[in-house]
Amino acid sequence: MAGQQDPSSFHLGERLGRDFFAEDVLDVAPALLGATITRGGVTVRLTEVEAYAGEVDPGSHAFRGPTPRTTVMFGPAGHLYVYFSYGMHWCANVVTGPDGEASAVLLRAGEVVRGHDVVALRRNGIRERDWARGPARLTKTLALTGDWTGADVCAAASEAPFHAPTRHVAATRIRTGPRVGVSGAGGDATAYPWRFWLEDEPTVSAFRPGRPVSDR
Numbered sequence: 001m002a003g004q005q006d007p008s009s010f011h012l013g014e015r016l017g018r019d020f021f022a023e024d025v026l027d028v029a030p031a032l033l034g035a036t037i038t039r040g041g042v043t044v045r046l047t048e049v050e051a052y053a054g055e056v057d058p059g060s061h062a063f064r065g066p067t068p069r070t071t072v073m074f075g076p077a078g079h080l081y082v083y084f085s086y087g088m089h090w091c092a093n094v095v096t097g098p099d100g101e102a103s104a105v106l107l108r109a110g111e112v113v114r115g116h117d118v119v120a121l122r123r124n125g126i127r128e129r130d131w132a133r134g135p136a137r138l139t140k141t142l143a144l145t146g147d148w149t150g151a152d153v154c155a156a157a158s159e160a161p162f163h164a165p166t167r168h169v170a171a172t173r174i175r176t177g178p179r180v181g182v183s184g185a186g187g188d189a190t191a192y193p194w195r196f197w198l199e200d201e202p203t204v205s206a207f208r209p210g211r212p213v214s215d216r
Contacts, residue, residue: 010113011166013036013166014164015161015164016154016164017078017154021094021154022077022096022097023096024097025053025096025105026051028097028105029049032049032094032105032162033046033049033165033196033198034047034165034169034198035162035164035165036110037142037153037160037162038160038161038163039160040159041118042112042118043113043115044141046107046109046110047110047197047198047203048109048197048204048205049107049195049196050105050106050180050195051103051105051106051194051195052105052106052194053101053103054074054097054103057103057192058185059192059194060102060104062102063186066102072095073095073102073103074099074101076099077096077099078094078152079153080093080144080149080150080160082145082147082149084146085135088136089135089136090136090146091106091135092106092138092139093107094107094153106135107139108134108180108195108205109137109138109197109203109204109205110138111132111203112131112141116128119141123137123141142160144160169198173199173200174197175197176194176195176196176197177195178194
């Protein structure tokens with residue numbers, strides 16, 4: 001498996017702070033590839049994400065301004081926005097950019113690199129490659145629900161911190177394409193090729209048409 005590491009030898013990189021998440025969402029999203037999020041003894045290395053740019057993005061929940069559900073997106077960077085999708089499952093995002101711009105990165109997929117014993121019980125009957133392959137599976141693997149909306153991942157005592165990649169992620173491995181399940185103008189592959197993933201990673205979602213990120 002490309003990028004797969006021996007769980008016993010996996011080490012976390014540098015903790016990602018507020019300044020990292022406060023950058024433009026189209027810079028933060030690809031920079032999160034290869035980074036990790038840890039929750040409850042389980043660590044997932046991110047292999048696929050999507051960018052959403054708030055009120056300038058017709059694919060964003062925040063396109064028409066603040067609502068009770070999206071208030072956290074208009075606040076400081078580095079907080080989680082976890083929403084219920086299709087009445088079935090949770091999807092987790094991390095807020096980016098300056099206060100008031102409501103941009104966020106959806107955590108679409110990843111590889112479990114720590115806590116395999118925990119996930120094996122939590123995701124009983126699901127093969128390892130698919131444990132966090134898709135946003136709903138990722139939240140189930142990390143046990144993230146709507147209760148985590150507003151959680152500050154940059155706080156010193158955060159229970160869901162992010163860490164930088166432990167190895168350099170070559171730009172040639174990053175691909176970009178249309179976001180999954182976004183209809184209307186926000187689903188325009190030319191205007192919004194804002195899904196980013198690592199090439200040759202089995203944990204990435206099956207829908208993979210796209211091009212090198214350098215062509216964006």
